[in-house]
Amino acid sequence: MSKKTSEKFNELVASFASLPTIGKKTAIRLAYFVSKNHLLGTKLAQDIENAIRFIKPCSKCGALSENECCEICSDEDRQRAVLCVVESARDVLILEESGSFNGLYFVLDELSDEKLTKLRVMIAEFGVKELIFAFTHSVNADAMSFFVEDKLKDMNLEFSKIAQGIPSGVHLENVDLISLHKAMVFRTKLK
Secondary structure (H helix, E strand, C coil): CCCCCCHHHHHHHHHHHCCCCCCHHHHHHHHHHHHHCHHHHHHHHHHHHHHHHHCEECCCCCCEECCCCCHHHHCCCCEEEEEEEECCHHHHHHHHHHCCCCEEEEECCCCCHHHHHHHHHHHHHHCCCEEEEECCCCHHHHHHHHHHHHHCHHHCCEEEECCCCCCCCCCHHHCCHHHHHHHHHCCCCCC
16 A cells, blocks of 8 residues: 555555455455444454454364354254264355255364364264265365274264265366266266
């Protein structure tokens, strides 16, 4: 920013620009909007402060929670025999928004002995029978799935992973070869 712009405004622009997917132009627009709308700016600041103060990982699954144990792990109506392993807490939010899953989650974040121990404890505590891997498709994700499966093979679990393939509305010419291959291999029969 130019030296003629206020230092505080420049700091606000820099803060917005440090967020994922926010470029310089968008950061300037957001900073300007917040600076001109004091009520909204104050509410945004309070919401950010509250999120920082009160949101933490669930002690059982690692999803975002305001309590020691998240609402999903506490919900007796969820399918407790099915556990979906995801890469990040953001993935839990996305799957919940889709409404496509009514079981429990476990956020893997990073592969460590501590995480595997917590996963084993959760499986035993909730009587989990099936583990679903919901990772972004990659060679690394496949390796992680195989590693976790190998470490948990003594727990008599059924393992599965979310389907891969061609997204709806995408032309074949725009599909990467791995996704196209997966779509062909894991095709479904029509009745």
